[in-house]
Amino acid sequence: MTGHRLGIGALANTKNEVFWLDDQSIPEMRAPLVHSTSADCVVVGGGFTGLWSALLIKERRPNWRVVLLEGFRIAWGASGRNGGFCDASVTHGLSNGLAHFQDEIRILEELGEKNLSAIEELVSGEQIDCDLSGRGTLDVATEQWQLDDLAEIAKIAPEYGYEVSLLDSSEVRKRVDSPTYKGGLYIGNRCAMVNPARLAWGLAEVAQRRGVEIFEGTLVAGLEDCGSEVEVRTTAPATVRTPRVVLGTNAFPPLLKGIQPFIVPVYDYALVTEPLHSDRLAAIGWFGREGLSDAGNLFHYYRMTADNRILFGGYDAVYHYGNGIKPEYGNNVRTFAKLSSHFFTTFPQLDGVEFTHAWGGVIDTSSRFAMHFGQRFRKKVHYAVGFTGLGVGATRFAADVLADRVIGQEGPASSLRFARTKPVPFPPEPFRKLVVEATKQSLIAADRNQGRRNLWLRLLDRAGVGFDS
Numbered sequence: 001m002t003g004h005r006l007g008i009g010a011l012a013n014t015k016n017e018v019f020w021l022d023d024q025s026i027p028e029m030r031a032p033l034v035h036s037t038s039a040d041c042v043v044v045g046g047g048f049t050g051l052w053s054a055l056l057i058k059e060r061r062p063n064w065r066v067v068l069l070e071g072f073r074i075a076w077g078a079s080g081r082n083g084g085f086c087d088a089s090v091t092h093g094l095s096n097g098l099a100h101f102q103d104e105i106r107i108l109e110e111l112g113e114k115n116l117s118a119i120e121e122l123v124s125g126e127q128i129d130c131d132l133s134g135r136g137t138l139d140v141a142t143e144q145w146q147l148d149d150l151a152e153i154a155k156i157a158p159e160y161g162y163e164v165s166l167l168d169s170s171e172v173r174k175r176v177d178s179p180t181y182k183g184g185l186y187i188g189n190r191c192a193m194v195n196p197a198r199l200a201w202g203l204a205e206v207a208q209r210r211g212v213e214i215f216e217g218t219l220v221a222g223l224e225d226c227g228s229e230v231e232v233r234t235t236a237p238a239t240v241r242t243p244r245v246v247l248g249t250n251a252f253p254p255l256l257k258g259i260q261p262f263i264v265p266v267y268d269y270a271l272v273t274e275p276l277h278s279d280r281l282a283a284i285g286w287f288g289r290e291g292l293s294d295a296g297n298l299f300h301y302y303r304m305t306a307d308n309r310i311l312f313g314g315y316d317a318v319y320h321y322g323n324g325i326k327p328e329y330g331n332n333v334r335t336f337a338k339l340s341s342h343f344f345t346t347f348p349q350l351d352g353v354e355f356t357h358a359w360g361g362v363i364d365t366s367s368r369f370a371m372h373f374g375q376r377f378r379k380k381v382h383y384a385v386g387f388t389g390l391g392v393g394a395t396r397f398a399a400d401v402l403a404d405r406v407i408g409q410e411g412p413a414s415s416l417r418f419a420r421t422k423p424v425p426f427p428p429e430p431f432r433k434l435v436v437e438a439t440k441q442s443l444i445a446a447d448r449n450q451g452r453r454n455l456w457l458r459l460l461d462r463a464g465v466g467f468d469s
């Protein structure tokens, strides 16, 4: 998609700040850990993986002392800065699941649906105020080849419980009006929209009420195997002795050597507009408030917020040499301008609308686009990483497996091949950067070339490897 205008003017008054975290209802920061202590289980990371793990472990072992250590703030990482698409898929979509786990896809889809329902039940039971709504999404085609791909998905998805309708250009434009839409696929039952930061804050509150002890501003510096226990060392420098550790540290510098080969930290970016007045809203329709994405290899995702703004993100996926993660990488003016230009190409009728927020966040991209699990120190430490761009819902599924592993039991999810295998690793630098860039350029070329995949992408497909935002 090329921009019909630069879109830079719309960014003149934009804050480089995460819209979801710029919220009056942000909770007060909890105290850091200052005194050394012991616990039955330590969870590292206050994103969705860590929060759900703490909750599910406490639910299964109410008498355990469960301590959660977060280096900065709850929801400070990807969990507070994402698009808020809470999807039932735990395999980064049905097509990716079919490509990698054909033998288990039916059960993975069933468990994914149950996982999303469990999230909805907890949110409603605990009255978490996080605007969890709807279940409808719309994949839109801006090129004919994308429409052909959507038609293929429409044929197979109902077999896995998806309620789908394939829409032509005029049908899709009745739902959401963009001159770029050539058609679309409506899926009515697989993905809810949520305010992710409020969900994370709510989960932390529920976990605390149920007895989990949460410390913020507590960065874990290292783990040491001390026989029957692990010493969790923080920079404070307080320590926690514990027989069990769960790591939910996503793309951030891993605490175990074995994690880095399997994930690449990739920055993804989003913009949010000012609230749209009724005349602007009328110009685009979007009465169903579906979560939208386009069907290119490098795709945009977009949605409405509770106060009628549009969040527009995705497309660019930026990797920095040597697994670079720095706060300044969240401010990428070139990508913001590109996204702005794509936004006005999609919705020219919104000319004049301004963006209030623009930010980036880091994603733990794995070569199979889906989570994997690992353990160290003779099963005293367990972790889940690799959610890539679809972890809002899938992290709860991962936590279910992690809770089983910590307790030493097998459940329907933890016994699957999906939960027992690892993806193809990425090479070390300098090849890592070369592989990521070659793949990204090939995907851009495929999008310009009616979706046709070049030799490099075909080789990766055959090896079960890919790269996406």
Ligand SMILES: Cc1cc2nc3c(=O)[nH]c(=O)nc-3n(C[C@H](O)[C@H](O)[C@H](O)COP(=O)(O)OP(=O)(O)OC[C@H]3O[C@@H](n4cnc5c(N)ncnc54)[C@H](O)[C@@H]3O)c2cc1C
Residues within 6 Å of the ligand: 044, 045, 046, 047, 048, 049, 050, 069, 070, 071, 072, 073, 074, 075, 076, 077, 078, 079, 080, 081, 082, 083, 084, 085, 086, 087, 218, 219, 220, 221, 248, 249, 250, 251, 252, 253, 255, 268, 269, 270, 301, 313, 360, 361, 362, 363, 387, 388, 389, 390, 391, 392, 393, 394, 395
């Ligand atoms: C811009 C963007 C858009 C996205 N959009 C979507 C979407 O719409 N739908 C979707 O499903 N997914 C989306 N994702 C992905 C999704 O947000 C993540 O997969 C998910 O939030 C991962 O949760 P997590 O808990 O594993 O990681 P995080 O939320 O990143 O949490 C990890 C936490 O660990 C802490 N930590 C790390 N190291 C240490 C340490 N040594 N000591 C203590 N604490 C530590 C960090 O401070 C952080 O808070 C998006 C991601 C981004 C960045």
